[in-house]
Amino acid sequence: MQKRILLIIAGGIAAYKSLDLIRRLKERGYAVRAILTPAGAEFITPLSVGSLCGERAFTDMFSLTDEADIGHIALSRQADLLVVAPATADILAKMAQGHADDLASTALLATDKPILVAPAMNPLMWEHPATRRNMAQLVADGVHVVGPNSGRMAERGEEGPGRMAEPLEIVAAIALALQGNAGQAGAALPLAGRRVVVTSGPTHEPIDPVRYIANRSSGRQGHAIAAAAAALGAEVVLVSGPVSIPDPAGVTVRHVETAVEMLAAVEAALPADVGIFTAAVADWRVAGEASQKMKKTGAAPKLALVENPDILATVAKRAVDRPRLVVGFAAETENVVAYAKAKRQRKGCDWIIANDVSHATGIMGGDNNTVHVVTADTVEDWPDLPKTEVAARLVARIARLFQEDRP
Structure with missing residues (x-):
């Protein structure tokens, strides 16, 4: 049965992401209705929201037309899940205190369905004691939360926690x-029933x-x-090295430090x-980690290095429990595609995603990526894209492969 989402879009610069969120939800078969607060309508228009939803956006609690047609109580009752994205400090405060002075807050109060919020605000607002109290109350009330993420804000020079979670993170959340509420939301998703293991981040090899x-x-x-x-329904195990970004929603995460630990966690998954x-x-890695801090003596220490395990090759060449797709x-910093083709054959994997990480590109640590998808038969050159979009395209390509039932 098609799941119905009531999306409440509050007033924040992150409202532009809500348009992409609607598109992602519609692609996955969800029915989406939207409430746009007056402040939200200062950032995006009811027309753009309604066009993506496939029906008008609701904005006014006292609209005679809307009340006669559906009514603000029925609007929330007919949904399987209410999602607030972006969830500003103002609407979180209203929810925590039980206010109902506009269409959005009334719908949130007049429902017995689960609620998910995706907070988005300035870092100082997010860290303010009042917001922390409100969030604690909402969590105690059973409200689900995704994000916020850390990063650069719209305000010049501002950085820290408060960025709204990315649309695909919200889809996964x-x-x-929806799990356990009148059925499994992912049952019709293209990767439902599939198990995916992902490694991420760096490793830290102690000296x-x-x-x-x-x-x-x-x-x-x-x-x-x-x-x-996860957004496409997969059961995901993420084996992550040391990073400063939050764990994605709907994913089992195994935190590790070293390459040896990462391999062990992957094999266990x-x-x-x-x-x-x-x-x-x-x-x-160094052949032997020093038990005490090494002191400067005027001469550079001589470090004996040994090779770390090759996790990709180890898994790709397994005789037992090799994933169907590796x-x-x-x-690479030069000859990107040529080196990737050679690496795919040497490692024994099915696909290689190659990218240029030379210093000038800013890929390492940046928000965008330019990749080449190298398979046994083809090379696809993708344009410069946000890493979230690279991820969405790659996972969609994987989903198509499994739907076609080809190894």
Whole structure:
């Protein structure tokens, strides 16, 4: 049965993401109605929201036309889940205190259905004691929460927690919130019943108690892939190295530090249908970690290095429990496609996602990525895209492969 979402769009710059959220939900077969608050309508128009939903956006609690047609009580009662995205500090405060002075807050109060909020606000507003109290009350009341993420804000120079979760993260949280409520939301999703293992981020290989070998990987691409796979109904295990970004919703996360720990966590997560190895694993580690901090003596220490386990090749060449599809990533600074083709054959994986991580591109740690999808037969060159969109396209390609029932 088609799941019905009532999306409440409050007033914040993140409202533009709600348009993409509607599109993502419609692609996955959800029915979406939307309430646009007066402040939300200052950022996006009722026409754009209604066009994507396939019916008009609701804006006015005292509209004679709307009340005669459906009524504000029925609007919330007919939904399977209410989603507030963006959830501003103002609407969170109204929800926590039980206010009902407009259409959005009234719909939220007059429902017995689950509610999911995606907070979005300035970092100081998010960290204010009043907001923290309101959030604690909402969680105690059983409200589901996704995000917020940390990062750069719309205000110049502002950075910190308060960015609304990305649309695919919210889609995954919606599927999770709907579990156990009149059936499984993911039952009709293309990766439902599939198990996906994803690695993400860097590894830290200790030299002594305070120093380590690492790289600039942020984990954004791997985390986005995990969220996208969960959004399409997969059971996802994310094995993450040390990162500063939050765990994606609807995903089982295993936190590790070193390459040896990452391999062990991956093998423990098998069997799986798909393995996606996005992590930038350190190639080497020191032969023996110093038990005490190494002191400067005027001469550089001589570090004996040994190779780390090759996680991608180890899994791709397994005789037992090899995932049906093994996808690797190749971060290169030159001859990107040629090196990726050679790596795919050498590692024994099915696909390689190659990208240029030379210093000038800003890929490592950035928000965008430009990739080439290398298979046994083809090379697809994708344009520069947000990492969330790269993830969505890649997971959609994987879903098509399984729907066609080809290895």
